[in-house]
Amino acid sequence: MRSTFVFLSFFILSACDWRSNPIDSMFDTYIERIANVQDEPPMPLEPNQNIILPPKRELYTDVAPITLGLLDSYELRKCDLFNLIADKNSSLGKVQDPFRNFDYQVNVIEGLNLCLQSQDISSVLKAQLTPILMQKMEQLPIHFSNLVFTSEAMRAQLSGYNWVDEDIKVIPSTLKGALETLEMYAESLSSTSQNLSFSTLVSIQETLNKQTVLGRLNYSLVNATHKLKTTTSQLNANDQNIVCAKGRDKTRFNILRNVFQSYYVDKLQPYLANLDSQYLSIEPFLTFTETTHPIYTYPIRDNHANFRGAIQQHVGYWKTLFERCGAAPSR
Template sequence: MSLFGAMLLLLSTSGCEPNPTSIDASLETYLERISNVQQVDALSFPHIQAQQLADKRQLLIPIEPVSLGLIDSYQLRYCGLFELIAERNSILGKVQDNFRNFDYQASLYKGLAKCVVEPKIDQALRQRLASIREQKKTELTAHWNNLLFTSEAMHMQLTSHQWYWAKRDYGMIKQALTALNHWHEYVQNPDTVQTPDPITPYQQTLETMPLLGDLYFSMTNLTDWLTTLTNQLQRHDNLMLCGPNRDPTKVARLQNVFRKFYIGEIQPYLAQVDGSYMNIASVLSPFDQPNSPFPIKNVHQAFRQATLDHVAYWQGLFKRCGIKVGQ
């Protein structure tokens, strides 16, 4: 397989371990060396963007609480919900965070299914509980979105100002993301999908191992860098002369820049970022929704396209100049 053929598979493997602390310097040097060969000014370095979510108040979905009278609530002991609601109404229960609240809401919804068919409960109350259950079904989606985008843990997971690094300790983050994915599937069809295990045990991992934020930050800024680099090359492509009776010096120098900086330093890091994303892509459905506050799938697609566009320039240049690039 040719070098370009391998790169067009999006650089799925890499034999070295790039250090993200040097990726800024590599990208800056790569752009400067390209402009030096072209003998023109380099485009401005793209501004590094921190990955942040919108303010929590903008993302929060208000939910009106539903309450039962004390006497009615006591009948719920026949279907196991009395203790659950009593714990919820305790001092500690009233200050639950998003994760514990969601686990409570899911348990409540599951318990209500038993209550509406429990013959020991008054028929009038069962009818009321059936109505409440339908309301809770709708509310599950709101509670879920509030957990994903307004909880402290997920804000820590989805924000970042640092480059992805394979050697950083991301812990059992894939397991936690898989749990989120299972719950997302449940919320879409709570009456047909089996209730997953509680989500609260994954809260600490999601809060302290911000893989998604790091990937989003890295792919966004790499896309900006690759776009800038490709623009630099395309804008002054007319200066790269080749063919009979042409001095091949500039093209040869530019080829050396490509090999040393792109192939030698930048491409391995692109491969790591892409590979890390693909490793978790199948469990990212919670964020793949219309108007998502965290559209990481779109960000990855833009990153891939920017990579392919950059490689396509080099492929076109070498083809035009009759340069055969081996593996």
């Protein structure tokens, strides 16, 4: 009975270790090896922090309804707006998701512009349509904000619960294209022009929903930053344990230099460089995550800046150590 219990306990512990992410294991091993050389206990690494958006109710902005009773006018059939409104008022149209709703709003604006330019529409009706067009234009950025932060596809894209895999070296081109499309929409909405030329956003919805890269990248930047800072603190707090003065035994320093080469240079540094490269490849298309919502900013740009700072501080310690000991970083 006792042997069975021991076996089960070993199995459970092994299963927990087996489920550990390789990136977590790299950071754990790195700080443990440093602590062993310093002959000090390792500082505990912070638990990983998930990237979770605020609840939908906090990010959703109500859009005041615009009464379109006059759109029952038969005249609107002459500029293809009547059927569009009718479809929206159907049972299916009333439950559109944010992507389809945004496409609808864009189509209404385009339809209103066509009506105002049409010679088949009376001046009386045009006078009624003009303020409606202005209202629709003013509301479009709100619809876009709701799409970015409350749609299921974008919330899946922006949330992160795990590291970027080591074997993923580049952002998929389809996702980069989708982010670029959102960025162009945001830029167009920030302009004062009424001549909007948009393709359908529904076409990129599936890509954003399934290729959930942005949240994982943000997760990786945040948690790598925390772990690097703790490891740097470990090095600085026990720096006096590494003796390399003339005539003193440099064994501990030489072992620590091997730890730097084997665990940071050979393993962690390539992964961190990959995260940095992935971020930079999509950085031009991320402004919409900062400027779209009236009060909320998706913090990936700040997280990347903190990530860069943590790397500089960490490498800075090693540079200072090697200068103090008059040695090169390599073995």
